[in-house]
């Protein structure tokens with residue numbers, strides 16, 4: 519059934535999550551609309567990554583509800599949640615998401631291969647995405663032979679190659695110098711806008727958040743400032 523256009527694509531409602539005695543989320547609520555790019559900001563340890571992981575169905579909150587496209591993530595089985603992550607979501611992290619033994623091309627082709635695409639088709643599509651992210655020259659290299667900035671652009675290509683509806687990015691430029699960080703953000707933003715992909719981004723850098731449509735500030739496990747339109 520089609521959802522009304524104004525309904526948010528992703529919602530977190532009153533999330534609580536503790537790790538032992540650490541209260542990581544304390545009544546966190548958030549809404550993300552289809553096609554928007556939202557930056558989660560806030561001090562270190564405030565709960566940004568935990569909130570991102572709950573929205574992406576990687577972590578299950580102790581209480582509260584995460585909704586995606588009108589479905590309740592907490593009501594799904596583990597298998598349903600992992601299928602959703604594989605088919606609808608893409609991920610970019612700060613470090614280590616590429617398989618070191620595979621070439622950059624094979625890394626980008628991997629999610630397509632896992633969804634059943636032929637090797638040839640997957641590699642053709644992967645090569646297009648490497649081109650788009652301006653890293654076609656590292657296609658045959660292993661990630662260890664690429665620079666940090668190139669590696670992150672390969673990671674963005676890998677996150678987008680399956681045509682996800684949402685990309686979750688946790689400090690995607692955190693390990694890069696400012697020039698490379700800007701380049702990753704420029705290309706990620708352009709690709710997301712072209713394809714209408716929703717992006718939820720965790721960053722502590724204002725110049726990275728400046729690429730987003732909207733910023734939400736997480737403090738003490740709660741979203742303190744939301745809907746601050748840019």
Ligand SMILES: Nc1ncnc2c1ncn2[C@@H]1O[C@H](COP(=O)(O)OP(=O)(O)OP(=O)(O)O)[C@@H](O)[C@H]1O
Pocket residue numbers: 537540541542560561562563564565566567568569722
């Ligand atoms: N797996 C875990 N086990 C125990 N404590 C955790 C775990 N993950 C997060 N925490 C704690 O939960 C709180 C929130 O962590 P989280 O990583 O969400 O913060 P953050 O805002 O993303 O921080 P940073 O900007 O430093 O990455 C912190 O106090 C952190 O130490």
